[in-house]
Amino acid sequence: MKVAVMGTGYVGLVTGACLADAGNHVICVDVDERKVQMLREGHIPIYEEGLEPIVQRNVQANRLEFTTESAEAIQNSDIIFIAVGTPSDHDGSADLKYVLQVAATIADNLNSEKIVICKSTVPVGTCDLVRETIAKRTDTPFHVISNPEFLKEGSAVQDFQSPDRVIIGSSDSNAAETVGELYKPFMRRRDRIVYMDVRSAEMTKYASNAMLATKISFMNEIANLCDRVGADVEKVRAGMSLDERIGPHFIFPGVGYGGSCFPKDVRALSRLGAENDFLTALLNSVEDVNNRQKLRLVHDLKEHLGSLKGKTIAVWGLSFKPKTDDVREAPALVGIERLVSEGATVRATDPVALENAQEELAHLGDKVSFYKDEYETIKGADALLIFTEWNQFRSPDFKKMKEIMAAPVIFDGRNLYSTAKMREYGFHYDSIGRPTV
Ligand SMILES: NC(=O)c1ccc[n+]([C@@H]2O[C@H](COP(=O)([O-])OP(=O)(O)OC[C@H]3O[C@@H](n4cnc5c(N)ncnc54)[C@H](O)[C@@H]3O)[C@@H](O)[C@H]2O)c1
Numbered sequence: 474m475k476v477a478v479m480g481t482g483y484v485g486l487v488t489g490a491c492l493a494d495a496g497n498h499v500i501c502v503d504v505d506e507r508k509v510q511m512l513r514e515g516h517i518p519i520y521e522e523g524l525e526p527i528v529q530r531n532v533q534a535n536r537l538e539f540t541t542e543s544a545e546a547i548q549n550s551d552i553i554f555i556a557v558g559t560p561s562d563h564d565g566s567a568d569l570k571y572v573l574q575v576a577a578t579i580a581d582n583l584n585s586e587k588i589v590i591c592k593s594t595v596p597v598g599t600c601d602l603v604r605e606t607i608a609k610r611t612d613t614p615f616h617v618i619s620n621p622e623f624l625k626e627g628s629a630v631q632d633f634q635s636p637d638r639v640i641i642g643s644s645d646s647n648a649a650e651t652v653g654e655l656y657k658p659f660m661r662r663r664d665r666i667v668y669m670d671v672r673s674a675e676m677t678k679y680a681s682n683a684m685l686a687t688k689i690s691f692m693n694e695i696a697n698l699c700d701r702v703g704a705d706v707e708k709v710r711a712g713m714s715l716d717e718r719i720g721p722h723f724i725f726p727g728v729g730y731g732g733s734c735f736p737k738d739v740r741a742l743s744r745l746g747a748e749n750d751f752l753t754a755l756l757n758s759v760e761d762v763n764n765r766q767k768l769r770l771v772h773d774l775k776e777h778l779g780s781l782k783g784k785t786i787a788v789w790g791l792s793f794k795p796k797t798d799d800v801r802e803a804p805a806l807v808g809i810e811r812l813v814s815e816g817a818t819v820r821a822t823d824p825v826a827l828e829n830a831q832e833e834l835a836h837l838g839d840k841v842s843f844y845k846d847e848y849e850t851i852k853g854a855d856a857l858l859i860f861t862e863w864n865q866f867r868s869p870d871f872k873k874m875k876e877i878m879a880a881p882v883i884f885d886g887r888n889l890y891s892t893a894k895m896r897e898y899g900f901h902y903d904s905i906g907r908p909t910v
Contacts, residue, residue, distance in 0.1 A: 474551055474552055477546040477550035479543065486512075488633065494530070500550065519799075520797060520825045521627075547583070548582050548584045551585075552590060554620075555590065556592045557571035559594055561741065566745075567594070569596075569599060572593055576603045579607060583611045584613070586615060588616045591618065596745050597679075617671070618643045618652055619675050620641055620652060622678075623640075624636075627796030641674065642674020643674075644671060679738055683759070686730055690759040690760075696906025697905075699906040710724055727766075727888075728766055728860055729765075730763055733801040736763070739759055739763075743757055743760070767808065770858045785818050785819075785854050785879065786817045787821070787851040788809060788860060790805055791829075793805075794861060797826070800826050804886070813840045817840075818839075821841060821844070822845065822847050823861065824863055857883045871898045881898075881900045882901045883895070884903045884904075
């Protein structure tokens with residue numbers, strides 16, 4: 474099939490590359506000229522395991538193209554994905570300006586009957602808005618389908634090629650079937666396509682993300698309570714996980730959720746409630762708990778040190794989770810902002826997110842310095858805070874760490890080390906929801 478993907482970010486690029494790899498002809502469009510130029514030269518603008526060879530292979534086979542020219546891409550395709558960002562607006566609602574801009578561009582270049590697929594995460598009713606926007610500008614027939622994306626950064630290619638499920642929301646069964654065909658190559662082991670109406674499809678995406686965010690805030694609340702009553706949340710987690718109704722996934726305590734999806738999607742769902750005269754009490758609490766949890770390490774550190782003024786604090790991990798360079802709403806960035814506002818200077822490292830973090834934290838000037846090497850980062854530090862559970866942080870050389878830090882103090886937001894061992898090594902070691910021995 475001939476496919477255009479509008480927006481070549483984390484979702485658009487993976488979608489375009491994987492669909493091309495299944496034999497379709499795909500044109501990926503982006504307004505960011507630098508990004509398009511990089512991709513044309515075979516470089517991937519994001520860090521995502523396994524993506525580069527797929528892009529290179531399909532560019533070479535002439536199945537995958539990158540352009541800034543929307544008109545040509547739309548005119549030459551039968552199926553057009555909208556995969557642009559839907560960031561939080563000032564009131565927490567999803568900002569639909571990019572989605573509606575693309576809808577207008579599609580309308581203005583609609584030269585035959587086409588299927589428009591909304592892959593961006595959008596509030597219930599947005600596909601109707603996209604339909605109205607296009608219909609106002611053209612008489613050419615078209616279909617709008619909701620097909621939210623569930624891939625996870627860090628395993629995006631694998632998730633797209635072996636999805637847990639593909640949701641297709643449509644009021645037209647033929648159009649829905651055509652989109653189903655597009656996904657057939659990824660359904661060889663088991664058909665996981667779920668067809669439904671458009672509004673339910675839009676809601677499925679938000680409900681899924683909100684459920685996952687709720688699990689995280691729930692476990693963080695339990696962990697914080699464990700701290701106060703002398704229970705060990707890791708033992709509690711192990712005990713809970715064996716209940717098949719609960720399961721082992723997504724019940725790890727930590728420093729809160731971040732990234733480009735959970736925070737904005739929980740906010741947008743709350744906002745959707747408010748707009749419809751409905752109080753989303755649970756979701757509001759999920760967000761409150763998360764906002765507090767993001768500052769937990771800094772709060773605990775301050776309690777330990779008395780004051781952060783003049784202190785040098787090292788930070789390991791800047792991306793919102795391992796295996797991605799995405800730092801949007803990352804707990805580490807929130808923590809660093811607070812450390813600096815409390816008078817500390819920060820030395821930070823991350824295996825792949827340094828550049829993005831540097832850009833985001835540029836306003837803090839020389840209060841934050843960045844290092845490639847994790848040991849260089851902790852040189853002379855009064856304490857180390859761990860925000861992201863990158864594998865390389867799991868078994869560090871503790872002896873060396875103790876020698877080069879100004880004080881052997883670690884606040885671990887991901888429960889990476891044994892509390893007993895850390896005591897043996899002579900560290901002051903604090904983690905989330907586990908008694909300090
Ligand atoms: N990142 C994820 O893990 C993930 C997972 C599932 C769903 N989503 C959803 O997918 C959507 C896209 O997310 P993302 O992380 O890929 O965003 P992103 O910011 O990485 O990419 C969006 C891209 O769209 C481009 N763009 C903006 N306006 C454009 C236009 N008029 N024409 C063409 N391109 C345009 C931007 O330049 C950018 O490159 C969001 O709604 C998000 O919530 C994201």
